[in-house]
Amino acid sequence: MNRRFVFDVSGIIAAILCVVIVGFLGRGLKGGYIFYMFSFLISGSLIYFAVKDFSFKKEKIQDTFLSELVLLSEEDTVVKTWNILGKNSLVIGKKNSEEDIDIDLSDTYFSGTVSDVHAILNYVDGSWYIEDMQSKNGTQIKGFLEDKLYNIKDGQSKLTRKDYIFIGLNKLQIR
Secondary structure (H helix, E strand, O other): OOHHHHHHHHHHHHHHHHHHHHHHHOOOOOOHHHHHHHHHHHHHHHHHHHHHHHHHHHHHHHHHOOOEEEEEOOOOOEEEEEEOOOOOEEEEEOOOOOOOOOEEOOOOOOHHHOOOEEEEEEEEOOEEEEEEOOOOOOEEEEOOOOOOOEEEOOOOEEEOOOOEEEEOOEEEEEO
């Protein structure tokens, strides 16, 4: 079980116990109002942080939830779509008899700029990464709101929602 989850649940239980104890015993103690205020302050803060953590995790999951890869035309209209939901690794390239290709670009206008095994998309720890496989025309990525292309040479580069991927001269977008 996640330690953070156990901490949040035990904090909520402690807050509820604090309210119950104050309700039964607080009236008989001198300075009961201070005890009330202290108990409500602790219980309120524990509940606030538990709810805040939950909503933050929910936003993070939704932000990284990428389900498709699309091939775009020069006018940025969708030409072809591939479902990547539930996949761990996808090979991008041109279909041939030797390799299994998941994202086949052999029928695209710029297929001459695509190597047989051009790049690999990997899903690791909730994020997608792309790695160039020593292709002849390279792999580049560009952030959705950025103007600069980044060449991928060694290692993997992390992708985020709406990033553009250039496989040779083919423009893809992860959504």
